[in-house]
Amino acid sequence: MKRRHFCLSANVLLRGIRTEVLRQGARELLQQAVEAEVAEFVKRHRELKDEHDKQRVVRNGYRPQRSIQTGIGAVAVNCPGCT
Numbered sequence: 064m065k066r067r068h069f070c071l072s073a074n075v076l077l078r079g080i081r082t083e084v085l086r087q088g089a090r091e092l093l094q095q096a097v098e099a100e101v102a103e104f105v106k107r108h109r110e111l112k113d114e115h116d117k118q119r120v121v122r123n124g125y126r127p128q129r130s131i132q133t134g135i136g137a138v139a140v141n142c143p144g145c146t
Contacts, residue, residue, distance in 0.1 A: 082135060090138045093131055101143040121146060 101122065108120035126142040 085135050086133075086138055089133050089135065090140060093133075093138060093140045097140060098143055101145050105145060 105120055105122055109118060111119040113119050123144040123146045126144045128139045129142050130137045130139055132138075
């Protein structure tokens with residue numbers, strides 16, 4: 064009886080580890096995609112200048128983390144800022 068309980072606990076533990084590895088991979092891929100999208104946005108609008116001839120659209124730090132819903136659950140991603 065105890066042996067079965069241990070196997071069940073080990074399976075639950077492995078499933079949790081596997082899910083966390085997948086979630087970390089999803090977080091990294093989503094982070095790269097968001098960074099690339101912001102970089103492309105800034106690049107597309109680099110010609111826009113203000114009255115002092117400075118770029119109007121620039122990359123500006125990070126916003127608060129956002130949660131993106133995926134097939135394996137919610138994944139927190141750092142959102143790059145753009146002004």
